[in-house]
Amino acid sequence: MSAKLAALLLVSIAATPIRADAQSRQNYDAALTNFRQIHRSEMARGKIVGSSFYFLRDGSTIVADHAGYQEAEARMPVDARTIYHWASITKTMTGIAIMQLRDRGLLSLDDPITKYVPELSAVHNPFPDAGPITLGHLMSHSAGYGGPTWPWRDAAWQPFEPARWSQLVAMLPYTRLQFRPGTRFSYSNPGIVYLGQVIQRLSGEDYEVYIDKNILKPLGMHDSYFDRTPPHLLPHRAHSYTIRDGKRVAAPFDVDTGVTVSNGGLNAPMPDMARYAAFLLGDPAQAAVHDLVLKRASLQEMWTPQIAAGEDFTQGRMAETTKSGLSFFLDEGGGGDAPFTFVGHNGDQNGFRAYLSLCPSKRAGSILAFNTETRGVQNNPTNRDAPESRIALATGALCEALPEATDAPAR
Numbered sequence: 542m543s544a545k546l547a548a549l550l551l552v553s554i555a556a557t558p559i560r561a562d563a564q565s566r567q568n569y570d571a572a573l574t575n576f577r578q579i580h581r582s583e584m585a586r587g588k589i590v591g592s593s594f595y596f597l598r599d600g601s602t603i604v605a606d607h608a609g610y611q612e613a614e615a616r617m618p619v620d621a622r623t624i625y626h627w628a629s630i631t632k633t634m635t636g637i638a639i640m641q642l643r644d645r646g647l648l649s650l651d652d653p654i655t656k657y658v659p660e661l662s663a664v665h666n667p668f669p670d671a672g673p674i675t676l677g678h679l680m681s682h683s684a685g686y687g688g689p690t691w692p693w694r695d696a697a698w699q700p701f702e703p704a705r706w707s708q709l710v711a712m713l714p715y716t717r718l719q720f721r722p723g724t725r726f727s728y729s730n731p732g733i734v735y736l737g738q739v740i741q742r743l744s745g746e747d748y749e750v751y752i753d754k755n756i757l758k759p760l761g762m763h764d765s766y767f768d769r770t771p772p773h774l775l776p777h778r779a780h781s782y783t784i785r786d787g788k789r790v791a792a793p794f795d796v797d798t799g800v801t802v803s804n805g806g807l808n809a810p811m812p813d814m815a816r817y818a819a820f821l822l823g824d825p826a827q828a829a830v831h832d833l834v835l836k837r838a839s840l841q842e843m844w845t846p847q848i849a850a851g852e853d854f855t856q857g858r859m860a861e862t863t864k865s866g867l868s869f870f871l872d873e874g875g876g877g878d879a880p881f882t883f884v885g886h887n888g889d890q891n892g893f894r895a896y897l898s899l900c901p902s903k904r905a906g907s908i909l910a911f912n913t914e915t916r917g918v919q920n921n922p923t924n925r926d927a928p929e930s931r932i933a934l935a936t937g938a939l940c941e942a943l944p945e946a947t948d949a950p951a952r
Contacts, residue, residue, distance in 0.1 A: 587928030600824030628888030636868020737803025781892030792892030
């Protein structure tokens with residue numbers, strides 16, 4: 542595997558130079574060399590079939606690295622057109638949609654979720670004196686709802702995700718809040734599904750249609766879509782795999798996330814995700830277009846810490862100091878005299894792993910995708926030791942090596 546993998550590693554460095562002093566450039570070059578070594582060795586260690594990595598600065602992709610295979614049996618190499626599943630990184634778009642509706646005066650983050658989704662009144666609430674569960678609670682994963690959307694799924698023959706809203710509604714009388722809303726963090730997939738219902742009910746459009754019109758199309762993400770792949774893109778759809786007990790197992794191909802689409806249904810190639818990352822980082826050359834999607838002040842609001850999330854180890858930098866913002870996770874980097882903030886989100890579903898990690902004050906960041914999951918991650922403190930996680934954490938050194946961007950958003 543390692544020799545074949547090495548032969549298929551394709552790395553390109555864009556012509557756009559990094560604007561930095563000589564020492565910073567030297568530090569960056571060393572960090573990139575080290576990252577490439579970690580990427581290769583950890584992929585081989587984990588028997589990861591395929592992976593892609595982009596690093597961006599000032600609105601441009603300056604590193605594009607494609608490794609391994611899109612489909613193992615056919616030995617089809619990964620390339621720039623390969624379409625990955627981005628899983629929970631979808632949640633960031635759901636959050637942006639909520640902020641769009643807020644900025645248009647259609648809702649408040651302090652509104653109770655039951656104002657828009659009254660069916661949730663059926664959930665047993667042992668904390669009636671705590672006040673309502675708000676949209677802000679859902680965006681910061683502090684509402685008290687549970688984690689999985691299909692908690693009884695433990696066999697291959699069971700459905701992948703609930704196909705219809707009515708299936709989730711049927712579960713509500715049999716569920717309860719786990720803690721007093723707003724008092725602690727608990728990563729909740731159902732909470733984001735409920736936000737998807739808010740988007741649909743206020744906009745009058747299916748979630749997928751709303752996101753396509755208001756985020757994907759304006760940003761030029763024309764090969765991005767939700768759930769089943771359109772026929773013209775099927776040749777580029779990555780297969781996915783899990784590694785269990787040292788053996789590679791194919792995951793279901795091209796699955797449909799059903800009613801949970803707002804929680805994790807996004808599929809996209811790397812160049813499209815680079816456009817999304819450039820929007821989040823703030824490219825001055827595209828400011829007019831980006832402001833039409835969401836104003837910078839509203840993004841900054843989403844990146845304000847809401848609650849500590851360091852016990853989870855599945856999101857952000859997977860550290861004890863991780864905090865939850867509004868649909869994004871925050872970590873401090875740099876340390877000493879040069880601190881900065883990482884902003885991001887991770888994704889994990891059906892054999893895919895994905896990482897969005899941004900350094901807004903340096904107007905730089907990375908996107909990283911795998912079509913192989915080497916171990917389960919939910920509530921697993923050793924998630925940081927998984928090969929995918931080791932590679933993801935190594936991307937931070939690239940941001941560490943860069944100076945602050947003089948006109949980047951303030952921390």
